[in-house]
Amino acid sequence: MSQNIFFNNNGPFKLNILFPKQSNSKTKIKDIKTLDKAEKFDLTFFDSLDYKNSAEKTKASCCITKESLKKYIPTTCEVITVKSVLFELAKVVSKFYPSADLDYPDNSLKKPNKSKYPGVKFGNNVLIGNNVKIGKSTLIGCNTIIEKNVSIGKSCVIGSQIMIKNSILGNNVVIQDGSKIGLKGFGFIPLKEKNLRIAHIGKVILEDNVEIGASCTIDRGSIGDTVIGKNTFLDNQVHMAHNVKVGKNCMIAGQVGFAGSSTLGDNVSIGGQAGISGHLKIGNNVKIGGGSGVVKDIPDNTTVMGYPAVPLKEFLKKN
Amino acid sequence: MSQNIFFNNNGPFKLNILFPKQSNSKTKIKDIKTLDKAEKFDLTFFDSLDYKNSAEKTKASCCITKESLKKYIPTTCEVITVKSVLFELAKVVSKFYPSADLDYPDNSLKKPNKSKYPGVKFGNNVLIGNNVKIGKSTLIGCNTIIEKNVSIGKSCVIGSQIMIKNSILGNNVVIQDGSKIGLKGFGFIPLKEKNLRIAHIGKVILEDNVEIGASCTIDRGSIGDTVIGKNTFLDNQVHMAHNVKVGKNCMIAGQVGFAGSSTLGDNVSIGGQAGISGHLKIGNNVKIGGGSGVVKDIPDNTTVMGYPAVPLKEFLKKN
């Protein structure tokens, strides 16, 4: 899907208009994507060695990065060298997507026109935005709000008092009461008088058979997406920040918190109240004990516990 | 109360129909209960030595258990020996209660018929299901949903934007805005393609004078009930999983999390963000420090702290 269905794109912009100090190219930049998703005429950004592999292979036409990282960018991609990658990114994203810096309430919300949704059962006071798609045999509870362009698959059970925006849900997805899916994440450049928000132009993808407990918050991606894989179940009050990617068949217990941009493999289980720091890579079949604080990558097939989390044997020796 | 008022029971079923491989008995099983609550013609289950005492005294007519535990079951009770107790339980519960595997929105919700609730004050946009009972002088805030068969006592103050289902509340109960009471808990058999949910046929019981803070989630029991004793107060954002039983006069601070099936005595105080693992027994007059991770039973009159939680003296020596 190369076009953003949730936010209006004001582009294209010529590179020399976007970066008059750094570029005199008249290449038209159409969109902003992550290193791995960018294609020709896209702008991307590269801010940490963790993403070196993706940087070396990016197909973007232009990349914002810093002096020390620019050597990894392929020659097919024009480099814009800056001091603060995120600051420049924030400014350019807001040029393309001026309405994605905040969650402006959806003006198109209305009571559902039931003839447009055959086989869907709506509770009382449901509000649906323009162009929402809902599959057959899906149930929607009371007071739930589904904002414009959201897509929900077949045979889902969406509870009551829920908000879904900027999201694509597969089939047989279950969301329990009170959860908030697809909201803007916690991304901004701290500035003394008035922080500069990073527009969140990504979405949330919940694959088939996902279950989200009650009162969870699943933020949408900033530039990329937040993704929860098939048959992964979340308990209540889980907080998942922007850009997190969770594999298949995972079990995530109550009150677990994810900082942004971590990637989890398949069959991962996480005990209650554990916290996962940002930008980590958690392998397949990993088990994380309740209350743990994970601050490092975890290889496949590992059980960890503690704060900071260490392999289980080490934890047991200490305690 | 021997009949389930929240979920339709499709039983009785003959034992040889439920377990054709293991039984040729034509005994009619009427319901499924926990070891201690089961009576004649009920089916029960026994999966951990922690429940040995209850197993030895069960009045059930039939018990699902595993080879190593069957010796504890009284001879009055037919034993069904299986490899995975929970898996067999999940399958049989869904035969009795096919609608309890998920929280299907209540189709009977309507604006309250005020003549049926003399002395009750309703805020705007309240929705009430069939056969809901509410005592005199109870206040219900705006946008709150009370699903079918829920019972609420006298002089309660139920805030706004709340969901209550499958619950029985005493008198003078206070629930603050946004809490979700009586939802399905996080119980399922992990299966690669599609997890098998364990139907939750229990309820939530909030005794007299209980206070629940804002944005809490109190899940209903799976087979038994989740119970909060008289005059126990919970702060905001507490998560209580299925089957937890809390005594009287307890104080539970903000963001505390309970995994399932633990039992707390009376006069227990728990500091903010503490976590209580599953299937534990916490005594009377126990104090648990903020942020602690409790992974073992705690005897009466003990103060613990730390992760994992240890007696306070030990914690102070370490730190």
Added chain:
Amino acid sequence: MSQNIFFNNNGPFKLNILFPKQSNSKTKIKDIKTLDKAEKFDLTFFDSLDYKNSAEKTKASCCITKESLKKYIPTTCEVITVKSVLFELAKVVSKFYPSADLDYPDNSLKKPNKSKYPGVKFGNNVLIGNNVKIGKSTLIGCNTIIEKNVSIGKSCVIGSQIMIKNSILGNNVVIQDGSKIGLKGFGFIPLKEKNLRIAHIGKVILEDNVEIGASCTIDRGSIGDTVIGKNTFLDNQVHMAHNVKVGKNCMIAGQVGFAGSSTLGDNVSIGGQAGISGHLKIGNNVKIGGGSGVVKDIPDNTTVMGYPAVPLKEFLKKN
């Protein structure tokens, strides 16, 4: 602001009526304030040496305190010596403010009269109480409730499914979906049969440019106020208890919890899931690592981590 705009004050009361055993003064007490905010004809209370400096300078006409602390009270202030300061305070506050012990739903809520709010955009099903003020260009999402006397500045973006009561918001404030602002805090005197609630007569103040994430709970002050300073941003699921005061330009990540009455300086950053105990003083430019448990005051310019939180170097040495 010397008058309470959110709760009806039943005073004045003569001192000898309030405390017949301890006083024969006929001084009329008009209100109850904290040590630093109290003026002539106000009653105050002093329960911990932490507040000695404020006690010595209080302008209150009367102070409830205990024997060991009364020497710090200036002679201009009549001392009421008691065994339990909070117990006596709870009783007297409920005389002045009998309706502040609980969050009684606001009976004045109605659909907004749009002619009273020029330049304000309301989503569907918004409910507004009497005498609510909302500045120009502010947006209010769907199903949001704003109770009586709340004041909201210009150009705010208030999301959906939110509750705001007993609060004053500056300009450019952002609140994301599902947050609950201004509710009663977790304050009571534990009594065996029926706890005695401490009436919460304070408010929440959110200064200009504050952002509150989704599903946060920000309790109002008990006697004083809960205050979040300019340009401070909170992520999702943060719990802030009564009377907390946060400075400017702070960043508070997801699921952080604050017990009551702590004070934070400016430019403080707090990682996800950290917990801050009650009655602490956190300096300017402090950094608190994710998952930390802060149990002591922290001086300016310090980075801490761990449970209990210690200076970063110490933490790294240990782990």
